[in-house]
Amino acid sequence: MELTRALAHAFAQHRILITGGLGFIGANLARRLVEMGAQLTLVDSLIPEYGGNLFNIAGLDNAVRVNISDVRDEHSMAYLVQGQDYLFNLAGQTSHLDSMQDPYTDLEINCRAQLAILEACRKHNPAIKIVFASTRQIYGRPDTLPVDEKHLLRPVDVNGINKMAGEWYHILYNNVYGLRASALRLTNTYGPRMRVKDARQTFLGIWIRLLVEGKPFEVWEGQQLRDFTYVDDAVEALLLAAAADEANGGVFNLGSNEVISLEALARLLVDVNGGGEFTVRAFPADRKRIDIGDYYADDRLIRAELGWQPRVPLREGLARTLAFYREHLSRYL
Amino acid sequence: MELTRALAHAFAQHRILITGGLGFIGANLARRLVEMGAQLTLVDSLIPEYGGNLFNIAGLDNAVRVNISDVRDEHSMAYLVQGQDYLFNLAGQTSHLDSMQDPYTDLEINCRAQLAILEACRKHNPAIKIVFASTRQIYGRPDTLPVDEKHLLRPVDVNGINKMAGEWYHILYNNVYGLRASALRLTNTYGPRMRVKDARQTFLGIWIRLLVEGKPFEVWEGQQLRDFTYVDDAVEALLLAAAADEANGGVFNLGSNEVISLEALARLLVDVNGGGEFTVRAFPADRKRIDIGDYYADDRLIRAELGWQPRVPLREGLARTLAFYREHLSRYL
Numbered sequence: 163m164e165l166t167r168a169l170a171h172a173f174a175q176h177r178i179l180i181t182g183g184l185g186f187i188g189a190n191l192a193r194r195l196v197e198m199g200a201q202l203t204l205v206d207s208l209i210p211e212y213g214g215n216l217f218n219i220a221g222l223d224n225a226v227r228v229n230i231s232d233v234r235d236e237h238s239m240a241y242l243v244q245g246q247d248y249l250f251n252l253a254g255q256t257s258h259l260d261s262m263q264d265p266y267t268d269l270e271i272n273c274r275a276q277l278a279i280l281e282a283c284r285k286h287n288p289a290i291k292i293v294f295a296s297t298r299q300i301y302g303r304p305d306t307l308p309v310d311e312k313h314l315l316r317p318v319d320v321n322g323i324n325k326m327a328g329e330w331y332h333i334l335y336n337n338v339y340g341l342r343a344s345a346l347r348l349t350n351t352y353g354p355r356m357r358v359k360d361a362r363q364t365f366l367g368i369w370i371r372l373l374v375e376g377k378p379f380e381v382w383e384g385q386q387l388r389d390f391t392y393v394d395d396a397v398e399a400l401l402l403a404a405a406a407d408e409a410n411g412g413v414f415n416l417g418s419n420e421v422i423s424l425e426a427l428a429r430l431l432v433d434v435n436g437g438g439e440f441t442v443r444a445f446p447a448d449r450k451r452i453d454i455g456d457y458y459a460d461d462r463l464i465r466a467e468l469g470w471q472p473r474v475p476l477r478e479g480l481a482r483t484l485a486f487y488r489e490h491l492s493r494y495l
Numbered sequence: 496m497e498l499t500r501a502l503a504h505a506f507a508q509h510r511i512l513i514t515g516g517l518g519f520i521g522a523n524l525a526r527r528l529v530e531m532g533a534q535l536t537l538v539d540s541l542i543p544e545y546g547g548n549l550f551n552i553a554g555l556d557n558a559v560r561v562n563i564s565d566v567r568d569e570h571s572m573a574y575l576v577q578g579q580d581y582l583f584n585l586a587g588q589t590s591h592l593d594s595m596q597d598p599y600t601d602l603e604i605n606c607r608a609q610l611a612i613l614e615a616c617r618k619h620n621p622a623i624k625i626v627f628a629s630t631r632q633i634y635g636r637p638d639t640l641p642v643d644e645k646h647l648l649r650p651v652d653v654n655g656i657n658k659m660a661g662e663w664y665h666i667l668y669n670n671v672y673g674l675r676a677s678a679l680r681l682t683n684t685y686g687p688r689m690r691v692k693d694a695r696q697t698f699l700g701i702w703i704r705l706l707v708e709g710k711p712f713e714v715w716e717g718q719q720l721r722d723f724t725y726v727d728d729a730v731e732a733l734l735l736a737a738a739a740d741e742a743n744g745g746v747f748n749l750g751s752n753e754v755i756s757l758e759a760l761a762r763l764l765v766d767v768n769g770g771g772e773f774t775v776r777a778f779p780a781d782r783k784r785i786d787i788g789d790y791y792a793d794d795r796l797i798r799a800e801l802g803w804q805p806r807v808p809l810r811e812g813l814a815r816t817l818a819f820y821r822e823h824l825s826r827y828l
Contacts, residue, residue, distance in 0.1 A: 273606060274602055314647065315648060316666075320664070320667065323664060323667060327606070330649075331656060334651065334656060338784050451670075
């Protein structure tokens with residue numbers, strides 16, 4: 163409660179830009195910030211295969227300004243960053259497979275557009291505070307578990323390489339130009355408004371869709387270990403990083419209180435759902451070669467430095483997510 | 496001698512493409528490969544501020560094919576990689592300051608063009624063997640000395656970030672697509688044919704120019720420690736990495752048998768030259784903020800895995816370099 167009040171104070175009446183603002187995490191963040199009284203601009207490209215969805219901000223009505231444009235549109239971004247107090251920089255190409263099939267698009271979005279956004283901030287709004295959504299994908303296959311921020315980065319796909327560069331542009335502009343920027347390395351984030359149409363971004367989305375549709379789903383490599391962050395917890399981490407000047411120049415893992423195998427996760431999901439079926443199989447070849455094996459984060463740094471902790475247990479988060487899609491699935495297909 | 500014979504055997508009659516082939520390291524590599532009987536194509540953009548210089552291959556005459564084009568020219572590169580046995584991928588934007596003033600050009604050359612070259616190899620010549628010239632700049636400010644390949648990468652300028660991505664594209668294409676590629680993280684390489692016109696690429700170049708011209712030169716941060724690789728030793732490392740399949744997917748530091756402060760280096764240079772003057776001063780502000788402090792490499796990995804060792808002592812290398820520029824300085828201004 164104390165934390166919530168302090169955060170609300172940091173953002174009320176402030177002008178805030180969210181790239182990817184109609185996407186899964188962006189829209190959940192927007193909802194929280196609207197409650198806090200922030201003045202929001204949401205930028206989104208609405209590229210059909212990506213995560214942007216106007217239904218994600220249903221009910222926010224006139225409380226936010228929506229600007230449909232692509233982060234690759236440098237002129238649009240140079241205009242939009244002006245006058246903003248905070249930038250939550252969440253827009254990105256997130257599909258690992260797409261990045262292998264079309265590495266240039268991934269490069270343009272995850273590298274060049276990031277540089278352009280930072281250049282725009284440096285030139286037009288150097289007082290802005292930026293939080294960048296990075297990813298644990300950049301670690302590649304872990305040497306040791308859990309993975310902390312001192313683990314080597316050895317990305318296993320083009321997306322991971324480009325996200326690594328995008329993250330480091332932010333840290334560099336913080337260190338060299340005095341822009342205030344930090345990065346969160348998100349692990350598997352899940353919850354209402356995630357993309358569930360297919361497995362392009364996360365397997366958990368398609369599991370949930372098929373379960374709600376009463377169909378069996380497939381679990382690949384059931385013994386693989388993962389951690390999952392409920393979206394409200396990821397949103398709180400983003401807010402904490404934005405509010406705290408101690409975060410500037412920092413890179414922080416997000417994790418979970420629970421580590422679970424994919425097969426156990428599937429069983430838990432079926433249990434929470436009150437029924438459902440799945441089969442376990444090996445990875446398809448095109449996935450196997452960019453797979454990272456077991457992963458779970460050591461997130462003690464953000465807990466210690468920013469006071470973050472995950473609040474929503476996995477069972478509870480899955481229940482909320484299933485409830486959301488039982489009601490709204492048609493809006494996500 | 497054994498090593499030289501084995502290497503010559505690996506390359507004689509083979510078709511070899513060198514990007515940046517008219518530059519400092521590329522041209523020295525070309526000279527060695529011509530002696531070995533290789534069939535060479537040298538690609539260079541001859542962008543005036545970069546290192547390409549037709550005088551670098553003076554005397555090679557009809558022994559090499561020169562193709563003037565830019566690695567950003569995807570169509571040119573897609574044609575040129577075809578039918579080649581080896582690619583020494585040395586073309587790059589190397590100025591740290593330029594990368595801060597014009598980050599997009601650095602991105603296009605050091606990231607996008609690298610992806611395009613690798614895509615061209617994957618599609619048109621998957622049997623090619625590639626060696627990429629990476630840089631110790633990607634380590635940023637060392638935590639510990641000497642720096643080995645397990646040290647975290649924390650680049651301090653846009654060039655470092657983009658070179659990090661470029662290096663990883665090579666490793667990724669090796670790991671995922673079975674292209675055979677490795678990367679050498681070069682430290683300060685020096686010798687005949689280096690750029691000496693100004694300090695854009697290395698301070699040592701402008702020191703040598705001013706010394707040969709009989710003018711005083713400036714040493715910034717004289718106590719800073721560095722290591723230096725003579726170009727013939729760097730060339731041998733490139734050849735060893737190309738010839739050895741054990742190098743595939745590997746990343747190797749190059750270093751030196753000697754670590755020296757910049758002020759001691761300046762004194763040594765003056766001594767070898769038989770006279771000269773320099774002054775020591777603090778870093779200018781724009782350099783200071785992207786400076787990495789002391790650096791020297793732990794290069795035991797390439798010594799153990801590929802049998803490399805630096806053969807030319809610093810005093811000897813500096814003497815050869817000064818002798819070259821006493822004769823040819825006008826060709827480099």
